[in-house]
Amino acid sequence: MTVVDGQHALGVFSFSNEVDEATVVEGFQAELDEAKIAEGKRLEEKYGYSFRDTRQQKHLQEFLRRSLWIVGFSCVLLLFIWRKEQLTQRRLRLEMLNLSDRFEEEQRRNEVLLNRKKSEEENVKAVITDIAHQLKTPIASLKMSMEIAGSEEFSPEERRKFWEQGSSQIDKLDLMLDSLVRLSHLEAELISLKPQAYSIQALLSEVINSLIMKALDKEMEIEVEIPKDCLVAVDRKWTVEAISNILENAIKYAPKGTRILVKGTCLPSYALIEVLDEGDGIPIDEVNLIYRRFYRGNDPHVLENEGSGVGLYLARKIIEEQGGVILMKNRHPHGACFQITIPLDLSDGEELGAEE
Template sequence: MSNGLVLAIAAVLLCAVCIWAGVWIYMRRKYVDFTNAVCGSIDQILSGEGTGDFDFDDESLLSKIQMRLERLADITEAAARESEEQKKQVQSIVSDISHQLKTPIANITMYSDTALRPELSEETRQQCLRTLKNQVRKLDSLIQSLLQMSRLENEIIVLHPRENVLKNTLFEVAESIRLRAQKKGTEVTLECPENLHVYYDEKWTAEAIFNIVDNSVKYTGDCGKIRICAEPLEIYTKITVEDNGTGIAPEHINDVCRRFFREEKSSCIEGVGIGLYLTREIITRQNGYLKIKSEEGKGTSVSVYLPNQGK
């Protein structure tokens, strides 16, 4: 083999080695850059900064991974926001419940201590015991309402809408409240077409409408009037409870269905501010809705809209 051929082969081999080394160095650099870019994107997600700016039109492998990281970042941020919102809701509920329980428990403690005083006259002691019994009843009512609220919110209570004769349900509601209304001299009237069939859960819808009528009795003065009426519409049936009570301030119309909301002027009236909240939950879970109209000093009208047909 001539020296020229040997040199040629050596030159070719040297070029091949150089090319391979160059390709290896290039690929290694690309790999390092790729790894750094992915790690940088992950670090940005972990720090809550998103994934940075990239060209999503680029069809490279890095771009595809970055697009998926962007989706992961969106999901992570949404989950973090939801978790924070749930935390705030739990804190709000605990605060509300604590506030609602504080007054009856304080009253029970105070009247219990008073009733145990040996120098107390029998008449005063009996008065303390009657007040104590009343506070226990209020506390029991509050706890039952809280349990209902919790079971509804956590979907432990499942509503089963089916076809019912509406007048039967409204009649039961009117009769269950009539005695209390009569004690105040308040008249309760019912107007509902015979054989009007509507889809709803009978037990819980009766509870929802009772809450509305109960509020009307509470906030209507002596010799007041409460009218319960039903009107079939094209898609819904409208159930309205009207009264000539104290009415609601315009700025509070949108607040009365909030959990534990009560106007300052109603602080002397028995209640905890859960009734209309439960009513709205029960009705909306049956694809219905509520409308409230009120004029301060003249009265309130609460309308429940229930679908005429099931799903």
């Protein structure tokens, strides 16, 4: 029952002399009448009675309040659940993106490792093939020499010559195996290059001192030019080995009695080391081949000298592993010039000899 309906019913009661059930029913079912509504409102104000204070009305108001509270709480709860679901979905999307990135990174890493493994397998096969090829000739020669040296069908002089030849082949095998051990250790990364600050003057002095007797045996003169000393960032032991291989080749293949010049020049960011000899130089078509494993060319003068063919290969690998470069240029009219660049050690921001 609304307030207007209540007021209308009171108006009906006031206009009736007798109030009975039919009249009450009629009052509640009759059409709305403005006069009766006004009369009901007057009586309501006169006697202080209101349908708002009825027990049913209070129950209805309580019900509406609870309903509104429940609806409001439900909306807040749904909003909280929705927000939590949004955050959960966002977190899941971020986790999926992270997992996707990690998966792609692992996939790229696996591809790199797989390619490296294939490359290493191919490299191992190539090394084994090269070693087998290089060892085949001296072993066959050694076997024949030993058989002849131990045979009674040849004279003592002939047997002695073959014995000496066999000993020479053993020396070649020893030299080759020593080179192969160093090469295999370096390629298999069993040896780690550890660059440290080292004087270029001390570096070249160590190289020359290790080979001076071989130069004297060939009546060769080694001249050194180092206008200014400086610090280079190198692994001393392996860098000495690399430069020694180049200088040893110059001593081995240049004519007897000639001169070898070793120069050390300090430039703004690197040092330049040059080894210049007075030999026959290197044919143009072999310049890009001399750094291959076991390559010795076709020059009879080169082939008649002992060598394993890995010296320049090792030298280039050692220098490049330390951020340097090695180049070869033919000189005019005779000789070869090997140029090596090595990074300077700039950790202190100064070079040796900067203060004079």
